[in-house]
Every structure is written in C-alpha cells, then in structure tokens.
Amino acid sequence: MKERVFSGARPTGRQHIGNYLGAIQNYVKLQDEYECVYCIVDLHALTTLTDTRALQKNIREMLLDWLAAGLDPQKSILFVQSHVPEVAELHTLLSMVTPLSWLLRVPTFKEKAKLQPQNVNYGLVGYPVLMTADIVLYKAKVVPVGEDQLPHLELAREITRRFNTLFGETFPEPTAKLTSFPMVVGLDGRDKMSKQLGNDIELALTVEQTRERVMTAVTDPARRYRTDPGHPEICNVFKLLTYFNAPDIEKIAEECRTAQRGCVDCKLLLAELINAILKPLRERRAALAADPQYVTQVLADGARRAEAIAHVTLQEVKQKMGLI
Numbered sequence: 513m514k515e516r517v518f519s520g521a522r523p524t525g526r527q528h529i530g531n532y533l534g535a536i537q538n539y540v541k542l543q544d545e546y547e548c549v550y551c552i553v554d555l556h557a558l559t560t561l562t563d564t565r566a567l568q569k570n571i572r573e574m575l576l577d578w579l580a581a582g583l584d585p586q587k588s589i590l591f592v593q594s595h596v597p598e599v600a601e602l603h604t605l606l607s608m609v610t611p612l613s614w615l616l617r618v619p620t621f622k623e624k625a626k627l628q629p630q631n632v633n634y635g636l637v638g639y640p641v642l643m644t645a646d647i648v649l650y651k652a653k654v655v656p657v658g659e660d661q662l663p664h665l666e667l668a669r670e671i672t673r674r675f676n677t678l679f680g681e682t683f684p685e686p687t688a689k690l691t692s693f694p695m696v697v698g699l700d701g702r703d704k705m706s707k708q709l710g711n712d713i714e715l716a717l718t719v720e721q722t723r724e725r726v727m728t729a730v731t732d733p734a735r736r737y738r739t740d741p742g743h744p745e746i747c748n749v750f751k752l753l754t755y756f757n758a759p760d761i762e763k764i765a766e767e768c769r770t771a772q773r774g775c776v777d778c779k780l781l782l783a784e785l786i787n788a789i790l791k792p793l794r795e796r797r798a799a800l801a802a803d804p805q806y807v808t809q810v811l812a813d814g815a816r817r818a819e820a821i822a823h824v825t826l827q828e829v830k831q832k833m834g835l836i
C-alpha cells in the first residue's frame with residue numbers, strides 16, 4: 513500500500529510563482545508515489561486574521577491554482593480543514609498531552625507574538641497542536657514542508673510519541689520531507705516572495721501583467737548603468753532565469769558580467785519564459801473558473817473522503833483515551 517502524505521497550506525488566495533516552485537510543483541509530483549491528502553487550513557488562518565471577509569474567496573482562488581497546476585482530485589484528497597470538524601476534537605484531545613512549555617518555546621509563536629502583540633490569542637499558542645492533529649488524523653507518515661515548518665514538525669513528532677507512550681501505539685511518527693527547492697526571493701530582491709509583502713508574481717496574471725511585474729524586479733544593485741558589469745551570482749532575476757530553465761544560462765551570465773546584455777534583456781527573457789511555462793496552467797484555470805459548481809463539488813467530495821478516514825481515527829483515539 514502507498515504511504516500517506518499530508519500537507520496543509522494557508523488560504524492565501526491566488527498563488528504566486530514562489531508557491532508554485534516551492535510547494536505546488538512538489539505536491540503534484542508526489543501524487544503518483546503516495547496517497548496524498550492536501551488541506552487548505554482555514555482554521556490556522558484564523559490565528560492571524562481578524563478580517564475574514566476574503567476567506568471564502570481566497571480558498572476558492574487557491575484551489576483553482578492548485579487544480580490548474582495539476583493537483584488531481586481523482587488522485588488526491590483536496591479539502592478545507594474546517595469541513596472536517598473531527599480535527600478540532602482531536603486538537604482538544606492532543607492538547608491534553610502537550611506541555612505548555614513546549615508550545616511557548618516554538619520560534620514561530622514568539623515571532624507571531626511579536627508581530628501581532630495586540631492579538632496573541634490562545635489559538636496562536638495551539639497552532640502546532642492543530643497542525644499535529646491535521647497530520648495524525650490521517651495517520652500520515654510523510655509531510656512535505658518548507659524549512660520554516662521544521663520546528664512545528666519536530667513538535668508534532670514529540671506530541672505523537674507522547675500520545676503513543678501514554679495510550680499505546682496509535683500514530684506513525686510523521687517525518688518532514690523537505691522540498692528540495694531553494695527559497696524563492698521576491699521582486700524586491702530581498703525577502704522571500706510573498707503576497708503580503710507585495711513582491712510576488714501571481715500565476716494567474718495575463719501575459720502583459722506578468723511582463724509589467726517582472727520589469728519592476730530589483731536586479732544587481734551595484735549595476736547602476738547599462739555599461740556597468742553585472743554580478744549574476746547576486747542577481748535575483750538571474751536566479752529566476754535558472755529556475756525557469758533559461759537556455760544558454762552560462763552565456764547569459766558571461767554577457768551580464770561583461771555588460772554585453774542589460775537587465776532589461778534578462779527581464780524580457782524571464783517574462784517570456786514564465787509566460788510560456790504558465791500558458792497551459794492559465795488556460796486550465798480559466799476553464800475551471802468558468803464553472804464555480806466544479807470547485808464546490810471538488811471540495812465537498814474531498815471533505816467526504818477525508819472525513820471517512822478522520823472518523824475512524826477519532827473513534828480509536830477516544831477509545832484509547834477512555835472516552836468511550
């Protein structure tokens with residue numbers, strides 16, 4: 513039998529090329545080798561959101577990008593976290609075996625508490641417990657995540673071990689499967705590509721919009737004039753060219769170093785490559801978006817299949833904890 517993969521992503525709406533290169537592509541690939549469960553974690557989103565008006569739209573936009581990129585609801589379970597309420601119950605049960613001290617020392621908790629001092633809510637502390645519930649509810653062994661999630665995964669393993677020790681072997685210890693892709697830097701050439709920071713390129717942009725966005729990218733800051741020699745090794749546009757498999761990349765680097773080509777040349781090429789690679793994705797997306805019923809149906813079907821597994825696990829957990 514195939515091993516089970518679980519991963520979750522916050523409903524951030526339209527996805528960008530950082531999401532695509534760093535996570536979505538990998539999700540798509542794993543579908544053939546594993547039984548995959550991919551979850552849009554709306555409850556986790558609530559730990560940092562007070563204005564939730566865009567939530568429903570963001571869930572659907574994200575799913576459209578996932579489907580257009582090749583996540584296949586025939587192969588994988590695609591669902592929204594809160595549609596399977598068993599996770600909230602398991603979260604409560606796991607919270608009883610999680611020492612508070614473990615949670616208070618999680619680096620992401622400390623960061624978030626600093627970022628939103630006016631909203632250090634209880635859910636924020638329990639974030640990794642909910643994440644553990646996500647994973648073990650489906651008894652997933654493999655969890656594809658980025659490096660930033662490793663502390664959460666370590667905690668998930670500790671909670672799992674503790675549960676198994678106290679109540680008997682129940683859950684496999686989940687292991688992180690690091691995405692091999694390096695962090696994608698945003699158009700500012702500085703921070704990780706993120707919608708929040710406004711330094712992203714959305715997958716669903718038009719050809720023209722993509723070109724416009726790429727033209728705003730920061731390149732080698734030391735290269736002020738077209739005649740200055742460039743430094744491809746520190747240039748984010750150059751890095752993106754390699755990610756999108758630009759042909760003759762060595763020649764491009766050499767031409768940049770000797771000022772034979774300018775940054776505009778590189779940007780135009782990058783926009784062209786992105787547009788070529790995303791063309792089929794955008795066509796699929798447009799077709800899917802034309803049928804809103806389809807997205808609703810995919811999510812309903814995903815929730816139904818997820819719940820069938822979740823129900824069995826939760827019964828077992830309740831039994832082991834003496835609740836039934």
Ligand code: TRP
Nearest residue numbers: 518519520521522553556643646
């Ligand atoms: N915390 C993850 C993130 O911000 C999202 C997430 C929630 C997740 N539950 C998960 C990831 C379970 C992997 C497995 O990216």
